[in-house]
Amino acid sequence: MPKKEQTLDFQELFSAIDELEREYKIEKDYVYSVLESALLTAYKQVKGIKDKNLSNVKVSIDPEKGSVKIYEYRKVVENVKDRKSEISLEDAQKIDKRYKIGDIVAIEVPISQFSRKAAMTVRQTVIGKIREKRRSIIFEDYSSKVDNIVTGVIQRIDKKNVIVEIEGGKVEAILPMEEQIPSEEYKPGVMMKFYITEVKIPPKEKEPIVYLSRTHPNLIKRLMENEVPEIQEGIIEIKAIAREAGSRSKVAVYSNSLKVDPIGACIGEKGIRIQNVLKHLNGEKIDIVKWSSDIGEFIKNALSPAEVVHIDLNLIEKKAFVLVPNSQLSLAIGKGGQNARLAAKLTGWKIDIKGK
Structure with a gap:
């Protein structure tokens, strides 16, 4: 056959x-x-x-x-010299008797x-x-979305990478192992918010790869921007973020208006705004602290909820010597040193805490 x-x-x-x-x-x-x-x-x-x-x-x-x-357009001639572009009058008139020398025939x-x-x-x-x-459209589209968040659905685990479906299945993205939060479970079908870190075009004409993160500090920044209109409007600024993903973060905020309390605006009435952020972070805690151009004041705020009794600053070494009440020493240092560690990361200063 x-x-x-x-x-x-x-x-x-x-x-x-x-x-x-x-x-x-x-x-x-x-x-x-x-x-x-x-x-x-x-x-x-x-x-x-x-x-x-x-x-x-x-x-x-x-x-x-x-x-x-597809049409070939041939000119009617008496003597055909180029069969690709010419046709004899006799052959043209077999198609339509009205054709004459010089006419163009569509075949x-x-x-x-x-x-x-x-x-x-x-x-x-x-x-x-x-x-x-x-590929070009996907690359251009997602390159413009780098440094923003996207909603995705977990599809599967592939060699320790989590494969995530975004944009309703149009694109598969990768959450690399180093961008995953150890305490989180990535089960197929679960919907999450992700931060887009980069987009790459691999060799051999494959689809562009969108890389995601759950650990990046800017995930918190973008979530807060979505929930706090004053941040979107530029009234409140997020000055710094220190994050230990999955456990705890500190966010330093500043208000450009004396009429707007930056901490209150970020927390929201009855805590609704910060709760809407936290629901995407699976139990991670967030401390909202007030940023100050006075580094001593900023360090005091960063160590909250502990109270600082006294602070000495070494401007050359960018090191702060902090005194807190003995009763609050463990609170200032935090479990496993986390509170002090996050405060140091948030301010960019070394912090030495002692009790009084």
Whole structure:
């Protein structure tokens, strides 16, 4: 039994083009130009033409009718010297008796007669160019989203990396092991907020890779921006963040308005704003502290909830010697030294705490 010839289903192709435009914003005109170029390449294969100049050959695309046609345009002459661009008066009048010398005859080239190889060339060229365009769109789109957050659904674990579906399945992103919080469970189907760190295009024409983080301090920053309008409006600034992801963070905030309390605005009425941030962090605690240009004051604030009795500053070594009541020494240092460690990271100063 002879093999079935590979044919070109243009109705199916136009449906696919509509879908591409909807989902990936690939403009139809781009796809049509790719299709036209691919058909002309296939035409040259069929005709055995090596000449790049095909000025007398045109592709007609009609998406509404679902039709694609190729026409050769030949000039009617008495003596044919170039069969690619000319046709005799006798042959022209076989098509239509009204043709005369100097007229241009449009001769349709049946695409159905394309060889299997030519049809495959068209398919592969169109698919390849569309994939290339899609990669470019994804890369440009997500490159503009770096340093922002995105909602994703856990798909699977692959070699310790968590594969995350974002944008409703259009893109698969990677949460590398070093960007994961050890205390979190990444189960398939779970929805989470992620911070986009970078986008890369791997070799061998694969899809762009979007890299995510759950540990980055800016995850907290972006979550707070979403919940606190005063931050979006520039009334309140997040000056610094110190984070031990999954456990505890400190966020230093400053108000550009005397009428707005930065801590109160970030916490919200009945704590609603900060709770909306915390629900995305699976039990991580956040201390909101007031930033100050006075480093001594800032260090005192950073060590909250402990009270600071006295502070000496070594400006050369950027080191602070802090005294707290003996009853609050363990509170100032924190479990495992965490409170002091976060305060030092938040302020950028070394902090030596002693009880009095």
